[in-house]
Structure formats: C-alpha cells, structure tokens
Amino acid sequence: MTNILISLSDGDKRLIFALLLIVIILLVFIGLLGYLLMRIMKFQAKKIDTLVHDAVVTKVVNDKRHFIRYGRNKNWAYFFKQAYIPMIIIIVGFIVLFIHNAIYNNWGYNPFSTYDGFGTLFFTWKLSGEYTDGALIKFAKLVLDNTPHFDAIAWCGYIFGPCILVGGTWYLVAASSLLARTVLLYKRSKTVFEKSLDGYHQDEAIANNNNTNTNN
Amino acid sequence: MVTFFKGLLKGLFYVLFFPLGLLGISLYAVFGIFVFIYRLIKITILFFTGRSLKTELQEDEEVRKIIEVNKEEPTEDTVEPALNLYPSDQEMYKVDDYISPTFEDKKEEETKVEELDNND
Numbered sequence: 001m002t003n004i005l006i007s008l009s010d011g012d013k014r015l016i017f018a019l020l021l022i023v024i025i026l027l028v029f030i031g032l033l034g035y036l037l038m039r040i041m042k043f044q045a046k047k048i049d050t051l052v053h054d055a056v057v058t059k060v061v062n063d064k065r066h067f068i069r070y071g072r073n074k075n076w077a078y079f080f081k082q083a084y085i086p087m088i089i090i091i092v093g094f095i096v097l098f099i100h101n102a103i104y105n106n107w108g109y110n111p112f113s114t115y116d117g118f119g120t121l122f123f124t125w126k127l128s129g130e131y132t133d134g135a136l137i138k139f140a141k142l143v144l145d146n147t148p149h150f151d152a153i154a155w156c157g158y159i160f161g162p163c164i165l166v167g168g169t170w171y172l173v174a175a176s177s178l179l180a181r182t183v184l185l186y187k188r189s190k191t192v193f194e195k196s197l198d199g200y201h202q203d204e205a206i207a208n209n210n211n212t213n214t215n216n
Numbered sequence: 217m218v219t220f221f222k223g224l225l226k227g228l229f230y231v232l233f234f235p236l237g238l239l240g241i242s243l244y245a246v247f248g249i250f251v252f253i254y255r256l257i258k259i260t261i262l263f264f265t266g267r268s269l270k271t272e273l274q275e276d277e278e279v280r281k282i283i284e285v286n287k288e289e290p291t292e293d294t295v296e297p298a299l300n301l302y303p304s305d306q307e308m309y310k311v312d313d314y315i316s317p318t319f320e321d322k323k324e325e326e327t328k329v330e331e332l333d334n335n336d
Contacts, residue, residue, distance in 0.1 A: 034230030
C-alpha cells in the first residue's frame, strides 16, 4: 500500500483527490434529488384523499376491498386526465418526425444528432484518442465536438426534441403522481376501516350499559 | 453525534431511494402507456357508436344522489334518512355510555344553589 502511494506522482494524487470530491458531490446531489422526489411524491399523493373522500364519508364504500377497487379506478381515471396533454405533445413530435422522414425519404434520421438534429444547440465533446500523463492513472482526453449553432436543416430536430423533452417530463410527473397516489391508497386502506380496542374493557362497557338502562 | 448519524442514515436512504423511485416511476410510466392506449381505444369506440363518453363510476352516482338529498330541505312528507356528511364535534366525539342527569339530580342541584344564595 505504502509502495503504491510512494509511486504515485503529484498529478495522480491530485486526480484521486478530485475524483473523491466528485464522488462525494455526486452522492450529495443524488441524495438531494431523492429527498426532493420524496417530498414531491408526498405532496402529489394527497390527491387520492380528495378523490375517494366523499364515497367513504357517505359510506358508499365501506370495506377494504371495495375501497381499493374504487380508489384504483379513480386513480387511473385521474392519471388519464393528467396524461393526455403530454401524450398529445409527444404524438405531435412523432408526427413531425414521420412527415420529415417521409419528405426526405430518410428513415434512419437521428433527431438528436449534432450534425442535423436537436444536438446542434448544445456543447458536445468526444474522445480524442490521447491520454493524460500519470504514472498509474491515465484518462482519455476530450475534445470539443460541437458548439451551439442554429441550422435550418435540423428543423425537425428542433420540433421533435422539445416535444419529447417537455411531453416526456410532464408524462413522468404524471406517472410519479400515479405511483404516489397508489402507495397512499394502500396505506389508507389499512387505516380507514381499522377497528381499535385500545382502552376498551368489555366488563366496564357492560356495566356502563346496565347503569344507563337502570337510570332510564 | 446522534443527530449527525441520523442525518447520515437519512442521506443514505435518499441516495438508495432515488434510483429505486426512478425505477418504480419508469415501470408505472410504461404500464401507463398501455392503459392510456386501452382507454383511448375504449373512448374512440364509445364515440363512434354514439354512446356517452362519460365514464362515471356507479359509486360516484350514488355519492352524487346522497349529496343532493342532503342539500335539499327535507319536508314532512318526504323525509329520507339522509346521511350527515359533516357531523359536529359533539356528535363526532359522542360517548355511548354517557349518563344524562335525571330530573331529580337537577332539582337537587338547584336546591343546593338556592341554599347557598340564601346563606349569602
């Protein structure tokens, strides 16, 4: 172990330190994303209460199985309502792609290409084939492949890309809310019809009943 | 120290939860596409056969009827046993074995009060 550390050059040590830092930052970032996702899903889940509230309070639904069945139906119906706009956006994107491919007779077209697609609007890098100096660790060097620019030939990518990104994200939000509602529905099904005997004593209850009857 | 470890555990939980949550969402998203297509086909068929697109559940219909009955002012002829949707606190926390004071109890209490007043 000591031999390996001695044989490491200054550059290697710096690289290892940088890598460790990146891993820590990445873990923190993923943790924060997880926290955010959890909070959002908890917020989204509350909708199921609104959806099933009236049926439970009016006792139209009065057992666990019926509650789950009814809740599931309402949940999917609400998902359909939430998801139809993003679905339409995604379908429009695919229709544009289909029209483009039919016009240019190019069925292998990549709408995210950096040459004639949505990728022209972003910085991209590629591997150069050269490596960094280092006694033990060597990294492949990257060279800039594309700088953001507008190209008329990529019109289809400019429509298809945003459609898929916006529609896809919107649809994923709807799906996450569907999942969150399903989880809460099953949690509620365990508690809504729960009967508790905490603090209940049968003899006391009978005695109290007898007292009431004699007084009346 | 305990707070630190709690925070650390929470962080680890969120790190683990994120990929699992994403996996769950993706599975639901894929499943959702199939359900979406199924419902779309169902609605299209309903539309072209001239039937109503309203897919109201039977339970919703029953709930609507009960709520309507509750809204209406009950007359003497048509008193329906409508459910009380929003019970008061008194009704909510009603204790079944509560013994209401009898006429004699009340009378006794009143005499005690009167005696106290006379003493003053």
